[in-house]
Amino acid sequence: MADAHDADAFAIEPSASGRLLCGGCAPDDVCRLGVEAAGARDRDLRFDVVCAHSWHGGPDVAHGGWIAAVFDDVLAMAALRTEPRLVTKSLAVEYLRPVPVERPLTVLARIDAHHGRRWEVSARMTLAPTGPPLATARAELRTRRPDHFARHRDWLVHRPPPHQALPPES
Numbered sequence: 001m002a003d004a005h006d007a008d009a010f011a012i013e014p015s016a017s018g019r020l021l022c023g024g025c026a027p028d029d030v031c032r033l034g035v036e037a038a039g040a041r042d043r044d045l046r047f048d049v050v051c052a053h054s055w056h057g058g059p060d061v062a063h064g065g066w067i068a069a070v071f072d073d074v075l076a077m078a079a080l081r082t083e084p085r086l087v088t089k090s091l092a093v094e095y096l097r098p099v100p101v102e103r104p105l106t107v108l109a110r111i112d113a114h115h116g117r118r119w120e121v122s123a124r125m126t127l128a129p130t131g132p133p134l135a136t137a138r139a140e141l142r143t144r145r146p147d148h149f150a151r152h153r154d155w156l157v158h159r160p161p162p163h164q165a166l167p168p169e170s
């Protein structure tokens with residue numbers, strides 16, 4: 001199935017400027033979450049992050065969904081250096097202190113364990129350059145099976161949207 005083959009060839013590739021970006025951000029070559037890769041130190045990948053005010057969830061503090069999305073990206077990035085075909089199986093976030101918007105933040109992410117298709121990764125977010133953690137996260141990632149997206153499409157094709165499944169009105 002040509003379409004399915006194309007779907008499973010999908011991998012995050014460097015953008016025009018060399019950034020690793022999700023499919024939504026790659027066309028504009030900028031991370032809309034405000035995440036910028038800032039190098040590696042020992043086992044940690046470092047990211048410079050700023051939460052734009054538009055992501056606030058309380059007075060000048062970040063929405064928890066923004067924090068979780070940032071962690072999902074940086075945790076995947078930690079493993080993407082060696083495995084380009086990943087999905088997140090689980091993500092657990094601890095929100096320890098409110099995260100201020102429009103302030104430089106540092107996120108450190110690392111691989112804790114890797115066996116076969118299974119990756120365990122963790123990360124912490126602080127005010128830049130360092131300090132007590134504002135939030136931490138752990139995730140379990142999986143290397144995609146070769147037919148991951150083909151299986152998904154086959155599964156979905158047998159589940160048409162509800163309006164298509166309804167009999168025509170008489």
Ligand SMILES: CCCCCCCCCCCCCC(=O)SCCNC(=O)CCNC(=O)[C@H](O)C(C)(C)COP(=O)(O)OP(=O)(O)OC[C@H]1O[C@@H](n2cnc3c(N)ncnc32)[C@H](O)[C@@H]1OP(=O)(O)O
Nearest residue numbers: 020021022035036037073076087088089142148151152155
């Ligand atoms: C500058 C910095 C910015 C950073 C930007 C960086 C780039 C951004 C990066 C962004 C990255 C963001 C990353 C993201 O956010 S990835 C997006 C969020 N995650 C997902 O979509 C993953 C969804 N979950 C799964 O696909 C499965 O549960 C996984 C693969 C995790 C299971 O895995 P596991 O190894 O535990 O088990 P298994 O493979 O033996 O499957 C178990 C059961 O699951 C079913 N099942 C499995 N697969 C499919 C399927 N394809 N189609 C249909 N069904 C499927 C099936 O019933 C199967 O059982 P069986 O029926 O076969 O017996």
